[in-house]
Amino acid sequence: MRNIKVGIIGGGGIAGAHAKAYRKLPFVNIIAVADITPGRAEEFAEKYNLKETQAFTDYKELLKISELDAVSICTPNVSHHQISIDALRAGKQVLLEKPMSVTLAEAIDMVNVSKQTGGMLSIGFQPRYDPNMKLLKDIVSSGELGQIYYVETGGGRRRGMPGGTFINKKLAGAGAMADVGCYSLDLVLNTLNHPRPLTVSAFTTNHFGTNKRYHPEADKFEVEDFGVAMIRFENEMVLQFKISWAMHMDTLGPTMFLGTDGGLKVTPQGIGPWSGVWQGKVGSMQLFQDDNMGHLSRDVLLKDDDINLFDEKVRDFAEAVRDGRPAPIPGEEILIQQAIIDGVLRSSQERKEVSIELPHHISLPSKQG
Structure with a gap:
C-alpha cells in the first residue's frame, strides 16, 4: 500500500x-x-x-x-x-x-x-456517507414507492445566517442556495440517480440579511437568505425546493418523496436554531402505503452508527x-445541482420560468432508480 x-x-x-x-x-x-x-x-x-x-x-x-x-x-x-x-x-x-x-x-x-x-x-x-442516506436511496431505487412524481426538499433555520465571505456576492456567488441548499439538492438528486432538470420557476429574498435587527453586517449583505423553486424534470417529476437561513417559523417541513405506490417522509437530524437543513445525518424516515386493509404507515428502522x-x-x-x-x-453529478441553482437565481432575477440547458456531450444519468 x-x-x-x-x-x-x-x-x-x-x-x-x-x-x-x-x-x-x-x-x-x-x-x-x-x-x-x-x-x-x-x-x-x-x-x-x-x-x-x-x-x-x-x-x-x-x-x-x-x-x-x-x-x-x-x-x-x-x-x-x-x-x-x-x-x-x-x-x-x-x-x-x-x-x-x-x-x-x-x-x-x-x-x-x-x-x-x-x-x-x-x-x-x-452527508452521502450516512448509512441512512444509502438506505433512503435503496428504498426509492427498489421501486417500492412506484413512479416518483413529486418531491419536496429543503429546510430552514430559525436563525442561522453566516457573515463574511458567505454574504459577499462576488466571493460566494449565492447565499443560502449555495451554502445549505446544495445539500438538499444532493440528497434528492443522488437518491433519484440524477435526473435531468428542464425548467425552474423561483423566488428569492433577503429580508432578514439586509435588516440590522437580524444581521450585524446588514449593510454588506448581498445574497439571498430565502429561496423557493419548482423544478420540472424530464422523467415527468417535479421538485419543490425551499431553503432559508432565517425565518419566523420552526421548520419548512421534511423532505418527501411521493410515488404511485407509496410515499416517504424524511427529516434531518439535529435540534436548535442552526438545524433544520440537510448538512448531516438522517433523523427519521416514515413510509406510507396502502393495502387491502387500508392506509398503512410505519417508521423505517434507521441504522445506528458513530460515523464521522x-x-x-x-x-x-x-x-x-x-x-x-x-x-x-x-463533478458530473454535482453539475446538475449547479444547473438548478443557476436556474433558481436566473428565474428569480427575471421573474419568470427559465429553461435549463445541460451539455449533452457530458455523460449524465437520466433515469430514476
Missing part, C-alpha cells in the same frame, strides 16, 4: 477539518499548505502540527511540487473554478469543498477539464487517489 502526498489550498476553518481528517490516515502525508494571506499558511501548519509542511501564499507554487498527488481546495466559492482547473492541469487529483462553482458555465468547464486531463474531481458532500461523515468523505477520496479509483462524488 503506497502512501500519498496531499496539499491543502486555503487556511480557514474548513481546511482545518481536512487537515484533521487526513492526519487520521496513516497512508497520507500533508506536505504543503497555501493561503493568499501572508503568514496564514505558516500559522495553519503550526496549529495542526504539520512540521515538515511547506507553506505558500500562491497556490500555483504549491501545484509545482512534482511529488504531490492530490489537493483539497478549501477557498471561497468564487475561486473554486480556477484553482480546480489549474490543479487538474498540473496533474493533481482534486477534492473540492461545496458548492462546486459559482456559475453553471464554470461547472461545465471544470468537468470538461477533468475529462480532458483524466484527473479526479470529487466534490465534498459528506466529514472524515469518511476525506478518507474515501484519499483511498480513491491511492488505489486509482474514480472520484467518489464526481
